[in-house]
Amino acid sequence: MVRSDRFAVIAFSAATLFGAAACSDSTGAGTGTVSVRLANASAAAANADVVTNEAGPPLPAGFLKSVDIFVVRIDAKRKEPTDDEAAEATEEAESTRRGWVTVAEPNTTFDLMTLSDGANTLLGEAQVPAGMYSGFRLIIDPAKSSVTLNDDANTVIGGESIVGLKFPSADKTGIKIKLFGPLNVMDGETSTLVVKFDVSNSFVIRSDSIMQNGLLFK
Secondary structure, three states: OOOOEEEEEEEEOOOEEEEOOOOOOOOOOOEEEEEEEEEEOOHHHOOOOOOOOOOOOEOOOOOEEEEEEEEEEEEEEOOOOOHHHHHOOOOHHHHHHOOOEEEEOOOEEEEHHHOOOOOEEEEEEEEEEOEEEEEEEEEEOHHHOEEEEOOOOOOEEEOOOOOOEEOOOOOOEEEEEEEEEEEEEOOOOEEEEEEEEOHHHOEEEOOOOHHHHOEEEO
16 A cells, blocks of 8 residues: 655634645545644744634733643544534534544643644544545534643633633534645545644733633634
């Protein structure tokens, strides 16, 4: 079996994710492997501009000590979903009935601040039917996700802290990944998605007080 690594880079900094995918002809026969990796990217590495309607002061440089995101899984779908479809039916059994297939299921926490200077980490990989995939979503568990401030008290925002970290949706959240083009998974080959999380532009202070209102994930 011939193995070739094909890469698609995804810029991640808001409730909708943007990215590019490699495109070429595929017969759709057989199976290929989708491998998903996670990285921390600066704003300069983004592949598209992300516009948010949420207002709030940005975090100053060096404000965050750790950013712990609990990644449940990554799902893929042949047809590009709407924003509502990406955020619904996140229970795995229901997801399968609606055309989603799981391509990574780490079910663990990743500190994004440890992924710098080009470092990335494997979220997982899975074999899927070969063909074009136009929809991807990242599912996290907000209740197990938090950030730690770089202050004397190592203040925790989110998770079990009384200071909240607000995500776009409640409970388990499906965050849409919008590709510039479909990802072509070819028979006997591996396609790698590198999900780049732009930490520097992903959180804002809610209202005027971080200790009273916490942070917002844009």
